[in-house]
Amino acid sequence: MKESSFIIRMLENTREILPNYHDYGYVLDKILQVMQEKTECSLKFYLDSEGQEEIWTVLQEDIDVSRAQLVANIFDYIETGTITYEQNGDQQGFVIKPSLNNAVYYYPDHQVALIKLPIFQNHADYEREFILAENDQALLVFLAYVYERQKEIMKGCVTVFTDTEDGVERTKEWITQQVSREDVLLEEELKNEIYRSIDEFFNESGEFYKTYNIPYKRGILLYGPPGNGKTTLVKSIAGSIDAPIAYWQITEYTSSYSIQEVFSIVAKMAPMVLVIEDIDSMPESARSVFLNALDGATSKEGLFLIGTTNYPERIDPALINRAGRFDRAYEIKTPSLALREKYLFGKKIDRFLRKEDILYLARQTESFSVAQLNELYTSAALQWHYEQSVDLYTLIQNLKAANEKARTREWETDEYSSMGFEM
Template identity: 50%
Template sequence: MSSVIKINEKANHPQPIITASGDGMPGLDIVEYGDYAFVIQSIQARLEGQYRARFQLYVQEDYGQDLWDQLERDIQADNPEVERLCAVFDTVEARTFTFGDAMEGEGPRMFPSLRNNVFVYPRFRVAMARVPMFRQHGISSEDFIWAESDAGLAEFLKDMSRRQRQYDREQVTVFKDTRDGLDRERESLTRGVRRDEVVMNEGVKTEIYRSIDEFFAQDRHFFQTYGLPYKRGILLYGKPGNGKTTLVKSIAGSVDAPVAYWHITEYTTSDSIQEVFEAAVRMAPMVLVIEDIDSMPESARSYFLNTLDGATSKEGIFLIGTTNYPEKIDPALMNRAGRFDRAYEIKLPDEEQRRSYLLLKRLHELLDDEAVAVAARATEGFTFAQLGELYVSAALRKHYEHTVDVEQLVREMNAELGKGRTQLWHSDQKSSRVGFTTG
């Protein structure tokens, strides 16, 4: 719900202390402010001349680039709702291009650049401009928003928020901490993983999906009935390749809510933690997946825990943490309510699960039922990832040799896996190990 806040003012239409003409501060020469004011006044004059209305300059108080991201998408999609009024500077670029994705059959595309142009949403009487600012050491940019009225801006923001949420549902947001700060990308939802394609313990699977479905129920009846806070956190742990990522993909593809992945690295800091959770709160209700949570740097762990404990930091967020190394997890993550509520071990598949997975991969199209059963029995200790590789190897063998000895394939794979465990890579190698030494 939007609102316009009114405050008492000491005079009708009070005048600024300092003006671009220098009134109010005789003898003071503010060069940079004069340049800034000239640009702003020029844009404002063009707006008012074009639309026959007075525009007011606004600043966005809360953090975020969502408005500008949405504007950029509108520009690239040639949305008729937005108009390019004019360029700001005549000798700064006003158009840009992309090569397009050749794999998707896309060619080069040209369109107005986000920087150095004034864009207007006429229906709301709102204008946006990312204006180049000339500094001593180069060109930076400042973002400006104008509107004819508070009411028009409020309607514009509601519309942008609605469209942003729809976009968030259609794309996966990926956060990654880098040397240069938090990187944020969007990835299209490719073919998702159906829930019936997830092979795991049925009891655990049912419990996880049930908690997800209750969280995103439209009326939140469950949480209201039992007086529960509208937040939830689960931790998935197990050996690499056991299906944690597949489970998460099935969740992402089956909930009608935004999903974000956060890749923690050695560059994760308190600043990036705050940035991720601020973005998550704006997207809520949503799913936030924190991959390899054991990688959280020691210097950032305390701030991360405090963020999880915040009264509103997780409101509307279903948090999923994953780790291959639960022994490295800070015990404080699990020893306090409101952080991670449950931890689920994603175990190695048993024989029946291995058989179900191999059938899901369509191994029965390469082998008869008895051979599939043999493969399921012979692959004890295999992860789902290794079972997937068994299918690929069988398909290659079938394609080139027209026959598949699945027991031989399993023996070969076990031999290779054994080399990885023992580090004895050569057949004549007795005891030397391959690896790195320190000292």
Template identity: 30%
Template structure:
């Protein structure tokens, strides 16, 4: 038989040896308790959700750093790099050892659960994984090969409203009614032998409300929500990433899976696998796939032109004169008491903003207001006219810039 130190000796100075050595030391100090290793155990989130009591042991002294939470929170937070947690869970006393270290390819980490038995440790790990990966009052975000609960994205979604969205030709009502009726019709779909799934693609240039509409829709549907931020990973292939994405979504049905900037997520290498996942009949029962793109021309026709994959395509075009007037009128009502902007001055401004996206219209209002505050004796509509000219020149400059290496020009205001 090989000696107990074989693996650590064989690994030598390889960073992987750290976990082996740490576990060996741990086993020598826990007596007859069970030690179960795992990765990425979100025990702090588990405690924040109220499922256990958590306290860091004073010895061994934890390694932590303090950081500012930003203007929204304006307080200091702690992040633990090395720590032993004392956990009280379901009347069990458990320890969780967390270590992280730098490796040649980036950071590595490992967790060990120390409990009375392996069965208790496994039950604890399973409970943590289930409850920290369920959406709850959060949105699941996929990035770097794993899902994380995002409270900030959830709050941004809860603040989104269709009332703040200006769309032409009754499209707002069409979108809302389409998805609400879909969710209410499961029995009818099943009775008729039709797959109860839905796909929609929001198409159009940046800054015209696709993201805001998606967030407002997610809020209104009020079902589990998942958002794919990135499929890039150092070790795993995009196909493996897509499998993780769809497997997790299927476990939460009914749910809405948001794929923002679809053209950047699907490429020649992973297109076939993506289509296979999207085409699942029974597997995707109760799944809504909501995708957006600024560049429909970059998406393969097998995705964009086959109705069974994206049943609806909603075009978020640059606002016409009527939509620009309505958008500016909303701002005028909010600002008239402050800067003297009159309702009669709205339409002339709207008329000189052809080709402005909603993002550019917002920039027009904000930049004009900032300039007017320093020159308050000037008529606000005159300031807006001047700023509109500046923004038009800026737009022309951006359109004349050469494309980047991936064929995409740099643009401001890509999302609203």
């Protein structure tokens, strides 16, 4: 790139002539001086017009493993550390981390510096992000590193996108309890079909799709009543593939902006899995943008899309009536008698119940979801723990009554069970 010639130079003007620019330029000039002294490199400023949050996500991780170095904090009397609460497996608690704001970080292997600079003005304070690199090629190599590093970071955890009033919030949730494929309570034929589709998609970067000239994109829709293992199925997928997985929570704040942002992020991470939870909750105002995003030739390349819903009747027919959006829809039903027996024996409930009692439980819980079976097991275990006996009939009837109240929304209200506050 040809070197630019500048019309106005800060060092040739005083604060009285260019007050706002002078203050702004003065800080950046001091940063460049420090970088020149410590790196002996001549760095240039670049603008990230894509808003790539991945750069800063990777930086936070790289500080922890010393891949990025703190050159200096910028202003005194501004925070240099942040308090966060982290949970990773059995390890959890408060940790103090260096602040990204008000600091200059440097990647010596890439000759790239990252800056989050606080800007102080009369009407508002804000921060601005800067990227410094020795040249264009060094920056392009660094960006390639960022996205490979991001994929590495995303493995072993689930990236969660939540649409909020302030935009897309991104968090990281570690898979603290591995869910094996054997733990997923589905009919074997259905389970095998879903896992075969997943495995072939990520086997050798989709070689099957290239061999048979099939577009490298896939979408499945999981539907059925709540509590029957759709989330467990997703967890088992996350723990059994060597690819990033992201979870997108649709809310009333989902908009054309958040849709474009999420698809822009996952396109750079592909091949990967994107789970869209409660897809029926997509606001009407955003549906056309969402459909267009699904139809985009490049936005879904390398993307395995999983949509979930408890209310298939609310799904926009356009989602599943056109090829290239959701290719298959799978109903996740309440477990059959054989699956209920498998679940109860799998929980080792025979430690305190006889086999005939377990078979009785399985027969009497015909309409129970997996979540309700789990609650039944927990209640039975608690009763056995404290009383050394289990009243199966009463437990089943109480759960059936609670389920019926939840279904019909017939809640008792009296002075002891009122929900709310008396004025």
